[in-house]
Amino acid sequence: MQVGNASYVGPADLPGELPLFPLKGVLLLPRGLLPLIVFEPRYLAMVDAALAGNRLIGIIQPRFDAADDVEEGSAPLCEVGTVGRVTAIAETGDGRYQVTLTGVCRFRLTGEAEAGLPYRIGRITCDFPSDFELRAGEEEVDRAAFLAVFEAYLDANEMEADWDAVEKASTEALINTLSMMSPYGPAEKQALLEAPNLRMRAETLIAITEIALARAADGASTTFN
DSSP: OEETTEEOOSGGGSOSEEEEEEOTTOOOOTTOEEEEEEOSHHHHHHHHHHHHTTOEEEEEOBOTTSOTTSOTTTOOBOSEEEEEEEEEEEEOSSSOEEEEEEEEEEEEEEEEEOOOOSSEEEEEEOOOGGGGSTTTTGGGSOHHHHHHHHHHHHHHTTOOOOHHHHHHSOHHHHHHHHHHHOOOOHHHHHHHHHOSSHHHHHHHHHHHHHHHHHHHHTTOOSSOO
8 A cells, every 4th residue: 555655565564653643533544634733842743753754643532431621641542543644744834734644554552652752652553454455345335325325414414515526436435535524523433443344434424424314303413522
């Protein structure tokens, strides 16, 4: 799999440790693009270190049972995150970075290293070999059913889509992009991340969306917190 200027064939191509960027409600999937504005000094330092090394950063959510007032540097983290490679960066002129990460593969967090740095370093294993296979499992997805629910959601929220672009998109790109863009909460985003394969991710997104549509029909919000 080619990500920027680097090629990743399998889990052995990933390091055993990488800097962690805890972000609540943020989802990055393999081959997905995640734009970020980085402004905190510790994360500016993290980006600098990544650029000086392998350009890899781990995107991971704080655990849902963590208290809202727990300091980010010590909040417990979810077990599964995604390795992202810095594939674009721009300086804003006011001390911030505009960064784009491209998803490489998911990882399991096995612990943290005491590195004496302002940002956290995670010990990881990458045991999701299908993440390295382009369009793996597409043939198992009911694309028509997925698109039907997507269209129902758009209609319920008076939104439109570029259907020509949708039809041209690969099933993997469609499911992963809509999963990342979905307006759902941290728990739902984590469920989409941890789905074992593309079919299960599609079915999970369908189920979450159907619940949102049912709530909307009852006059409740279509989003989850």
